[in-house]
Amino acid sequence: MSALTALLKMDSSRGPGPAPTYSSSHVLLALLTIGKADVIGRHALAKEVGLGEGAVRTVIKWLKEDDYLTVESNGCQLTAKGKRAYSELRNVMPKTLELPRTALTVGREQVAVLVKKKSNRVRSGIEQRDSSIRAGATGATTYVIKDSKFQVPGSSVDGEKDFPSGAWVNLRSGLQPENGDVVIICGSHDRRTSFIGAMNAALTLLT
Numbered sequence: 156m157s158a159l160t161a162l163l164k165m166d167s168s169r170g171p172g173p174a175p176t177y178s179s180s181h182v183l184l185a186l187l188t189i190g191k192a193d194v195i196g197r198h199a200l201a202k203e204v205g206l207g208e209g210a211v212r213t214v215i216k217w218l219k220e221d222d223y224l225t226v227e228s229n230g231c232q233l234t235a236k237g238k239r240a241y242s243e244l245r246n247v248m249p250k251t252l253e254l255p256r257t258a259l260t261v262g263r264e265q266v267a268v269l270v271k272k273k274s275n276r277v278r279s280g281i282e283q284r285d286s287s288i289r290a291g292a293t294g295a296t297t298y299v300i301k302d303s304k305f306q307v308p309g310s311s312v313d314g315e316k317d318f319p320s321g322a323w324v325n326l327r328s329g330l331q332p333e334n335g336d337v338v339i340i341c342g343s344h345d346r347r348t349s350f351i352g353a354m355n356a357a358l359t360l361l362t
Contacts, residue, residue, distance in 0.1 A: 158223075190237075194229055195230050200231060203347075250269045256342075257320050258318060258320055262343045266341050267326055268339050268357050274336065280308050292349060305338065339356045
């Protein structure tokens with residue numbers, strides 16, 4: 156089992172108890188945040204991930220117990236296992252992009268995430284939309300890249316033609332998607348919730 160797969164299964168291995176106030180999408184965002192920062196304090200991590208102090212302490216506790224991170228006087232940093240999981244996550248989800256409000260999905264603050272070579276796992280895109288909404292987002296639109304075009308399953312075979320927007324230039328240059336990739340654009344009332352919604356939507360393609 157890869158380090159990332161084990162991480163995604165981490166919560167399900169816990170014993171009975173109160174429902175956690177965080178989700179797997181928060182855990183993924185925590186992994187990305189720590190990996191990018193190299194070292195980060197608990198308060199800064201809580202702010203970036205959008206969790207309260209108690210919830211982020213629990214996330215840190217589980218990640219530490221499962222050997223994904225260490226906690227030193229200067230903050231949290233990934234272990235060798237954590238770095239493997241971070242590398243695996245960046246391989247499958249290498250880029251995210253903040254967007255100004257567009258007509259390509261709903262929500263004032265929008266975030267696009269690139270998921271590599273998972274277009275065969277997309278059915279209608281409703282699964283990703285519903286998953287983003289469960290995470291607190293307003294919604295999400297899923298585009299698969301086929302024939303070098305942004306396609307909406309069952310709706311559009313050329314999103315750039317059917318939904319004209321200046322955002323397409325940013326998406327192509329910022330994400331550099333290839334055939335077989337998936338681009339999920341998630342929106343909400345604030346940037347952090349859009350990121351969490353995008354992570355939750357992407358999880359439907361990773362698990």
